[in-house]
Amino acid sequence: MKIAVFLPELLRHLFKKPATVDYPFEKLEVPPDFRGTPYLDPDMCIVCKACERDCPAEAIVITDVNPAEKRFRMVIHNDRCIHCAQCVDSCPTNPKAMRMDSLHEIAADDRHKLKAEWVYVRAVLKPKAAAPAAPAAPPRAGEKAS
Amino acid sequence: MSFEIPIGPQHPALKEPISLRMTVEGEVITNADIRLGYNHRGIEKVAEEKNWTQNIYLAERICGICSHSHATCYVQGVEKLMELQPPRRGLYIRYLVSELERVHSHLLWLGVAGHEAGFDSFFMYVWRDREIVMDLLEMITGNRVHYAINAIGGVRRDLDAGQKAKVLEGVATLKKRSEYYLNLGGTEPSFVARIAGVGRLSRELAIALCATGPTARASGVARDVRKEDPYAVYDELDFEICTADTCDVLGRVVVRIKELLESYKMIEQMVRNLPAGDIACKAPRKAKPGEVVSRYEAPRGENIHYIRANGTDRPERLKVRAPTLGNYPATVEMLKKGFIADIPLIFAAIDPCICCAERAVALIDARGGETAVVRMSDLRRQAIARHLNAPVKGNAAWPL
Numbered sequence: 001m002k003i004a005v006f007l008p009e010l011l012r013h014l015f016k017k018p019a020t021v022d023y024p025f026e027k028l029e030v031p032p033d034f035r036g037t038p039y040l041d042p043d044m045c046i047v048c049k050a051c052e053r054d055c056p057a058e059a060i061v062i063t064d065v066n067p068a069e070k071r072f073r074m075v076i077h078n079d080r081c082i083h084c085a086q087c088v089d090s091c092p093t094n095p096k097a098m099r100m101d102s103l104h105e106i107a108a109d110d111r112h113k114l115k116a117e118w119v120y121v122r123a124v125l126k127p128k129a130a131a132p133a134a135p136a137a138p139p140r141a142g143e144k145a146s
Numbered sequence: 147m148s149f150e151i152p153i154g155p156q157h158p159a160l161k162e163p164i165s166l167r168m169t170v171e172g173e174v175i176t177n178a179d180i181r182l183g184y185n186h187r188g189i190e191k192v193a194e195e196k197n198w199t200q201n202i203y204l205a206e207r208i209c210g211i212c213s214h215s216h217a218t219c220y221v222q223g224v225e226k227l228m229e230l231q232p233p234r235r236g237l238y239i240r241y242l243v244s245e246l247e248r249v250h251s252h253l254l255w256l257g258v259a260g261h262e263a264g265f266d267s268f269f270m271y272v273w274r275d276r277e278i279v280m281d282l283l284e285m286i287t288g289n290r291v292h293y294a295i296n297a298i299g300g301v302r303r304d305l306d307a308g309q310k311a312k313v314l315e316g317v318a319t320l321k322k323r324s325e326y327y328l329n330l331g332g333t334e335p336s337f338v339a340r341i342a343g344v345g346r347l348s349r350e351l352a353i354a355l356c357a358t359g360p361t362a363r364a365s366g367v368a369r370d371v372r373k374e375d376p377y378a379v380y381d382e383l384d385f386e387i388c389t390a391d392t393c394d395v396l397g398r399v400v401v402r403i404k405e406l407l408e409s410y411k412m413i414e415q416m417v418r419n420l421p422a423g424d425i426a427c428k429a430p431r432k433a434k435p436g437e438v439v440s441r442y443e444a445p446r447g448e449n450i451h452y453i454r455a456n457g458t459d460r461p462e463r464l465k466v467r468a469p470t471l472g473n474y475p476a477t478v479e480m481l482k483k484g485f486i487a488d489i490p491l492i493f494a495a496i497d498p499c500i501c502c503a504e505r506a507v508a509l510i511d512a513r514g515g516e517t518a519v520v521r522m523s524d525l526r527r528q529a530i531a532r533h534l535n536a537p538v539k540g541n542a543a544w545p546l
Contacts, residue, residue, distance in 0.1 A: 005333050019277070034289075035294070083289070084294045
């Protein structure tokens with residue numbers, strides 16, 4: 001048994017670059033499949049409530065605003081969201097009405113600020129019809145679309 | 147003359163919320179008592195109010211480190227209940243993630259063992275290498291800890307050629323590093339002197355006390371669900387059960403490093419032989435009435451989920467037996483005749499996960515000794531009454 005078997009490794013590490021990243025100044029990229037924050041594309045939502053039913057954290061709430069106009073309100077409570085993207089998997093439309101972005105620095109000083117809300121008219125999608133092209137810049141969380 | 151010393155639930159030497167009461171004679175522990183229940187969250191009760199899909203994510207949150215173990219164990223059981231046959235490709239990806247998780251868990255534990263033995267540079271190097279596997283998991287599943295890759299009837303994310311190449315590359319690097327750690331763990335004299343002979347658990351006791359996982363295998367009991375009751379893809383893979391017969395913490399270190407090497411072998415096999423096809427099949431919303439027991443070899447040992455369905459879209463009962471719970475009786479034996487300074491090391495050597503094991507809590511009256519059920523609203527009422535009756539706080543008086 002030798003003394004200080006670990007020493008060569010220790011000395012070698014003196015001349016290596018740090019393994020960590022200088023975080024706030026230098027940021028790592030998230031992978032393409034990263035599950036960030038969920039958001040809604042109100043033009044595609046048929047209000048089937050599959051996302052509301054399957055959300056494990058009960059973070060999605062869909063309520064009637066005006067039944068005559070078929071107007072609904074969806075609130076995503078991002079303070080409860082566990083970022084599992086089950087809402088995206090449950091969404092039956094094509095392209096999906098529920099999507100995930102790649103934001104991860106989403107901390108806020110008040111949980112109520114994390115609420116995202118959309119008021120929209122239910123979309124009527126014809127079966128097999130060419131779905132409208134995905135908008136170039138989808139509305140960001142927190143933005144109100146009417 | 148013997149003393150009783152309490153360690154935990156909050157203690158600087160022990161990083162887990164558990165209460166150990168040691169009876170000591172001088173430096174030597176003569177008896178140990180483990181008290182549970184400080185981290186009970188009522189997950190089994192919550193599971194009865196959520197549907198089959200929601201419960202995957204709930205099961206995943208039983209534990210952080212072995213999150214995939216609980217989710218997979220649950221999903222395996224539900225698939226058996228629903229009589230689903232997930233596609234081969236889906237299964238391969240699921241168990242690929244599960245082996246990657248074993249790698250990350252064992253590397254994490256190895257670092258903790260180094261830290262508890264006072265070998266902090268080892269801890270830093272191991273955890274730096276662990277980042278490789280964490281990055282692989284993030285790339286495959288989209289998250290570092292809660293992978294959420296399981297769906298009932300398969301997996302949710304596919305693996306492309308670029309990702310396969312990255313997994314193989316990462317595993318090759320890790321293999322080299324793990325061989326170095328195996329060599330180091332056996333030869334660095336100060337490290338070996340600290341862990342050899344500590345926390346002895348004989349082979350007979352390990353069997354009698356139902357030790358599981360690496361704790362049992364380090365005592366020479368070749369017990370592994372992947373080999374004994376091969377589920378899903380494990381009967382197609384070529385691997386061995388790693389054992390050691392030193393019966394101490396050194397053995398547990400060696401077993402875990404050897405298991406790392408076996409896991410790399412399995413990962414390579416799974417990536418190379420990944421079958422083509424779908425990754426998931428469609429699952430029904432409801433399960434027929436019935437019950438099932440699902441077994442899974444988690445990094446810490448055998449994980450058991452019992453699920454009962456009553457024909458609705460949610461389980462009637464979900465019971466979780468985490469490996470740490472199975473290792474507690476053995477831990478008490480290991481602690482006996484040890485020294486006080488060895489407590490954190492011995493306790494860390496079973497790779498305890500308190501939040502996995504806390505499945506029930508009983509409130510026992512300190513005076514009468516009766517067990518009682520107290521509702522949350524009652525607790526709240528009592529707390530408010532206590533607050534109102536509390537004496538007005540003045541300047542703290544120093545009793546001496």
